Amino acid sequence: MADQWERLMWQLLRNRQRCNQKFRREHPLGIYIADFYCAAAKLVIEIDGASHLTEEAKQYDAARDQRMQEQGIRILRFTCAQVEHETQAVIARIDEV
Numbered sequence: 001m002a003d004q005w006e007r008l009m010w011q012l013l014r015n016r017q018r019c020n021q022k023f024r025r026e027h028p029l030g031i032y033i034a035d036f037y038c039a040a041a042k043l044v045i046e047i048d049g050a051s052h053l054t055e056e057a058k059q060y061d062a063a064r065d066q067r068m069q070e071q072g073i074r075i076l077r078f079t080c081a082q083v084e085h086e087t088q089a090v091i092a093r094i095d096e097v
Contacts, residue, residue: 005083006035006047012087013045018094029073032064043097044068044075047083 006025013023013036027037029044036045051057065075076097078090 005049005080008087009036009045009047009078009083009090012091013094018091029068029071032068034068041097042073043094044073045094046075046077047080048077049080 010025012018014025016022018038021038021040023036023038023045024034025036027034029037034044035047037043038045046061048061052061061077065077068075074097076094078093082090
């Protein structure tokens with residue numbers, strides 16, 4: 001299900017549509033793969049589906065986020081529901097960062 005919302009987000013991020021910044025999709029960062037990554041802003045955007053709601057997934061995400069933050073990377077996480085129902089607010093938040 002998250003794939004649908006990741007595809008929508010990609011349509012909104014690609015081709016330097018957000019503040020003329022280049023985003024990459026499914027970009028490797030060490031042992032992790034970011035849904036979207038902007039190297040110039042050191043920004044990761046993650047779209048979280050239902051699989052991120054388990055306790056194990058929450059712990060994995062927290063450890064992953066901490067490791068990226070230690071490298072100076074900022075992470076924005078949005079749920080699929082936010083991308084679906086609050087698309088403009090999600091985009092505004094990305095543009096703000």
